[in-house]
Amino acid sequence: MECSMLSVKTDNGCHSRSDQKKRDFVSERAKIIPPSGIRRFFDLAGQMENVISLGVGEPDYSTPWHICDAAITSIEQGHTAYTSNTGMESLRNELHRFLQEYYQLDYNPSNEMIITTGVSEGLDIVIRAVVNPGDEVLVVDPSYVSYSPCVTMAGGIPVPVPCTEKDRFRLTPDVLMEHITPQSKVLVLNFPNNPTGGVMRREDLEAVADIAIDHDLLILSDEVYAELTYEGHHIATASIDGLWERTITLSGFSKAFAMTGWRLGYVCAPPELTAAVLKIHQYVMLSAPTMSQYAALEALKHGEDAMRDMVREYHLRRNLFVDGLNRIGLTCHTPEGAFYAFPSVKGTGLTDYEFAERLITEAGVAVVPGSVFGSGGIGHIRCSYAVSRQELSEAIRRMDDFIRSLP
Numbered sequence: 412m413e414c415s416m417l418s419v420k421t422d423n424g425c426h427s428r429s430d431q432k433k434r435d436f437v438s439e440r441a442k443i444i445p446p447s448g449i450r451r452f453f454d455l456a457g458q459m460e461n462v463i464s465l466g467v468g469e470p471d472y473s474t475p476w477h478i479c480d481a482a483i484t485s486i487e488q489g490h491t492a493y494t495s496n497t498g499m500e501s502l503r504n505e506l507h508r509f510l511q512e513y514y515q516l517d518y519n520p521s522n523e524m525i526i527t528t529g530v531s532e533g534l535d536i537v538i539r540a541v542v543n544p545g546d547e548v549l550v551v552d553p554s555y556v557s558y559s560p561c562v563t564m565a566g567g568i569p570v571p572v573p574c575t576e577k578d579r580f581r582l583t584p585d586v587l588m589e590h591i592t593p594q595s596k597v598l599v600l601n602f603p604n605n606p607t608g609g610v611m612r613r614e615d616l617e618a619v620a621d622i623a624i625d626h627d628l629l630i631l632s633d634e635v636y637a638e639l640t641y642e643g644h645h646i647a648t649a650s651i652d653g654l655w656e657r658t659i660t661l662s663g664f665s666k667a668f669a670m671t672g673w674r675l676g677y678v679c680a681p682p683e684l685t686a687a688v689l690k691i692h693q694y695v696m697l698s699a700p701t702m703s704q705y706a707a708l709e710a711l712k713h714g715e716d717a718m719r720d721m722v723r724e725y726h727l728r729r730n731l732f733v734d735g736l737n738r739i740g741l742t743c744h745t746p747e748g749a750f751y752a753f754p755s756v757k758g759t760g761l762t763d764y765e766f767a768e769r770l771i772t773e774a775g776v777a778v779v780p781g782s783v784f785g786s787g788g789i790g791h792i793r794c795s796y797a798v799s800r801q802e803l804s805e806a807i808r809r810m811d812d813f814i815r816s817l818p
Contacts, residue, residue: 444560448783452767456777463806465794466777468605468751472669474706475717481709482673482702490705494698496689498526498677502704505711506677514637514647516660518679525689526699526707530635530663530676535561536691537631537659537678538597542567547594551582553753553784553791554601555633562599570595573787576744576755580609584618591622597629600648603636606784606793607753608729608746610640616651623657630658635676636749638667638718641726645748649679656681659688666749667718668710673703725750725796728803732796735807739814750797753781757790759817767792774813776806 449466456464485491497503503520510516518524527533534557542548544566550558552571559569572590574580582600598619602611611619623630632648649658663676678688729746736743736754743754756766763780770792771777781788796803 440564440566444563447556449556449779452771452777452779455771459771459775462771462775462777463798463802463809464777465796465798465806466779468749468795469671469797470666470669470721470750471797471799472721474669474673475710475714478668478670478706478709478714482706485702485705490701492701494526494701494704496693496698497524498699499701499704499708502526502708502711505708509711510647510679514645515650516647516679518660519682522682523679523685525678525685525692526704527663527676527678527692528696528699529665529674530633530661531557532692532696533661533663533676533678534558534631534633535564536688536695537661537680538562538565538567539691540687541597541629541631541659541684543596545594546596547592548597548599549587549590549595549628550599550785551601551604552786553580553604553606553781553788554599555605556783558599558601558633559785567597568594571785571787572598574604574607574609575787579744579747580604580607580753581611581615582619583615584622587619587622591626591628595626595628597631598623600630600632602632602634603640603645603746603748605636605749606751606779606781606788606791607744608749608751610642610747611646611648612643613646613651616646616648616654620651620654624653628657630654631661632658633661635662635666637662639722639725639750640748641722641729642747659684664707664710667722668707668714669721670703670706670710673700673706675699675703675707728796728798728800731800732794732803732807735803736794736810739807739811741810741814750795752794752796753788753791754794755791759814761817763788763790763792770810770813773816774809776809776813 452466456462503524507520538561542565546567547570548562548567562569637645649655659680665671741754767780779793781791
């Protein structure tokens with residue numbers, strides 16, 4: 412008896428190859444990390460009509476045309492090859508000027524900077540460069556959804572460190588101390604914070620610095636929302652006395668310059684740490700997109716006025732939206748950075764997940780449950796106010812009607 416090519420012959424006849432037992436090819440680490448809770452609600456909003464989406468964290472502004480034009484010109488002039496692994500020298504030099512002028516950070520462009528494919532790549536390669544299996548990584552909670560999964564995939568153990576509403580979602584030294592063990596190696600900071608909009612003042616960072624030095628912790632500071640600070644000026648973690656040599660700074664161009672789709676970020680660190688991160692970057696990415704680098708160079712040279720205009724507008728929207736949330740009974744602290752409000756929904760009788768699901772299906776407003784950002788977000792929802800003032804006002808009206816309809 413002949414078997415088809417799609418079958419295998421055994422003593423009992425022909426059997427489909429699909430019947431053969433195969434091993435489980437998915438790694439245990441991939442199994443245990445959860446899918447992104449943000450994308451679920453983003454995808455749901457995309458399937459519905461007349462939805463006001465407050466779910467995705469990106470500017471509603473288009474990239475300024477002069478930045479786009481710089482990328483187009485680079486293509487027209489044939490600048491389409493790989494750059495140096497660390498990024499274009501001209502971009503690193505301009506970034507050095509920007510960081511020094513705005514944040515009093517002094518990184519050598521030749522061996523203390525890497526241009527990455529977004530902050531997300533920077534986060535991944537940094538964690539892989541510094542975390543050994545079994546290392547504990549302290550992660551502020553709530554915070555961006557990628558931190559803990561990246562730690563897990565590197566074999567580390569993420570340890571949430573709560574930042575609570577009563578502390579304006581800042582990291583306090585007492586709470587940090589409660590979570591440090593002999594296995595603690597890295598502290599991940601994210602300020603201005605996604606999802607809460609919390610910021611760390613100089614005195615807050617100085618208190619953290621004392622603990623980091625005493626316990627010999629490395630700090631990974633994601634400061635991608637630095638330019639979106641509304642009260643005062645952003646204080647860079649690495650600018651605090653004693654922290655430069657034990658801090659890796661992550662940031663990028665997505666938020667401040669409305670360049671989310673260009674996928675460009677950077678890592679800045681002392682040279683021995685930069686060298687370790689660069690080795691991984693060389694293998695997994697080679698170099699960041701060349702055209703995006705030319706666009707970023709133009710953004711740093713001539714994009715600061717547009718950036719400041721955008722920040723002023725978000726400041727106005729923040730005030731409008733937070734006032735509206737409090738007026739309809741969703742208690743909300745005033746976020747001092749980023750473009751998110753993080754109101755409490757505990758008074759509605761619904762969980763944050765139930766509230767978000769019903770709000771989109773019954774009122775056509777998409778938000779993200781706070782619990783996807785960690786246990787510290789339970790009972791809250793994240794709302795991006797990076798939409799027009801008209802849409803924010805309409806969202807408040809719909810949310811008010813929805814809350815009034817609850818029993």
